[in-house]
Amino acid sequence: MKASHLYWVLLAAIGTIHLNFFLKNLSWDVPIYLVSLPVIVMVYYLYKKTIFDIKSIGLRWNLILLALQLLLVSLYFAVEPSSAWASFVPLLIFMGLEAIRINGSRKIFDLTRSVLEYEEQQEQINETFRVVRGERHDFLKHVSAVHFMLENGNEKEAKHYLDKLVDGYEETNLSIKGERGVVAGVLHQMYRRAQQSGISVVYDLDLPLSTLPISDSNMVTLIGNLLSNSIDACEEWQKHHREQAVLTMQFYKRSGLYLLVCKNNSLPIPTPVLDELYHSYGHTTKGKGHEGLGTKMVMDIVEAHQGFLDFVYRDEEFTVKIKIPAIR
Incomplete structure (x- = not known):
């Protein structure tokens, strides 16, 4: 299983635990499979809508956030919440941590994409400049070649040479x-x-x-x-x-x-x-x-x-x- 897929599975499992304890403190005896259903639906929605890779924030931060999430879950077993509000706080913290992870990943993803796009743009500009500079450098040579052909009565050859030359220049001219x-x-x-x-x-x-x-x-x-x-x-x-x-x-x-x-x-x-x-x-x-x-x-x-x-x-x-x- 890919690390990103494992992340979404863990997210669904931890979310189910939080929601289950919250409902229990409301004295609602809901089967675990019914508790997990809305959590799975929400996680699947986030999975489909999240276009970036959660690994973009790095393994270290993912492990830190995961450790905090597991610490939150352990609180339920170490100190059982006495009221629904007490169990609602860890649920809010859980959602807050995931919001930090998602927003952080999105920002890093966008910055990384922007850097790659900038590098690609720079490469495209350099390539276009190189082509224009090369055409300018060879321009007088082409003029001399055509002049030589015309002086020697090779009008057809000169026309053919010019046609090929214009086609090449047209490619660049169309773009710039x-x-x-x-x-x-x-x-x-x-x-x-x-x-x-x-x-x-x-x-x-x-x-x-x-x-x-x-x-x-x-x-x-x-x-x-x-x-x-x-x-x-x-x-x-x-x-x-x-x-x-x-x-x-x-x-x-x-x-x-x-x-x-x-x-x-x-x-x-x-x-x-x-x-x-x-x-x-x-x-x-x-x-x-x-x-x-x-x-x-x-x-x-x-x-x-x-x-x-x-x-x-x-x-x-x-x-x-x-x-x-x-x-x-």
């Missing part, structure tokens, strides 16, 4: 024009990842995504998750159909609203997953090893900015449409 550094880094990285997988990518952006009234960290989460999920779906679709998948991201402004639309090929998605997608954690089409965090995080960002998110799956094409008011 008018964008803030972190946004350009995400767009460029996702474009290259899709290209390496043989996916056709189209960025149809009427204006830079950086004009969205969203912070850099939220922008990276929003765009990164949308494109990453789309690329994953396209890769699976290509494997199944042995055809090139298409991913399109559109961004434009209409009537005081920013509209962001992401379309991609996708294999059929189970109805239960579709019903809960973007609305709760733990729903994913990627199989084991994925927690289904990305879609809910996207929805949280949209809602935090008074936006609206809608998605449609039809004829093996998945479309996400996000509307965000143009308010800063």
Whole structure:
């Protein structure tokens, strides 16, 4: 049994003991299996809603909190409470300790995730900068090569060379024009990842995504998750159909609203997953090893900015449409 699963089992057992002694002091003779039922339901609810790993606070603090919980339970046997209120105090302390554990784990989990996201953003920006710097460094060499071909009457060869050169520059230009550094880094990285997988990518952006009234960290989460999920779906679709998948991201402004639309090929998605997608954690089409965090995080960002998110799956094409008011 995993340590995290053992934790939830112990939590249910300790909670049952506390509730059982509290009910006994109320002179309610309730069978233990009925006492444990509401505790198990509550623990299961917390288990489903808690997206972080309780091990994030470390073994030492988990052991300290567990020791305190066991000490509380031992009080029932050392000094039997004389009233319901006396047994209610340990129950409150038990819930308080668990609140500390859960809140502490959540904060550490969020900080750890933020650090990892920052490192990833830095790596993306550095990679984009390296590509731009390399293209700038080689620009005069390309001009000299084209000039030489034209001087020697090799117009067709020069045109072919220029076409290949423009294609390469277009890849970078699509990602960085008018964008803030972190946004350009995400767009460029996702474009290259899709290209390496043989996916056709189209960025149809009427204006830079950086004009969205969203912070850099939220922008990276929003765009990164949308494109990453789309690329994953396209890769699976290509494997199944042995055809090139298409991913399109559109961004434009209409009537005081920013509209962001992401379309991609996708294999059929189970109805239960579709019903809960973007609305709760733990729903994913990627199989084991994925927690289904990305879609809910996207929805949280949209809602935090008074936006609206809608998605449609039809004829093996998945479309996400996000509307965000143009308010800063």
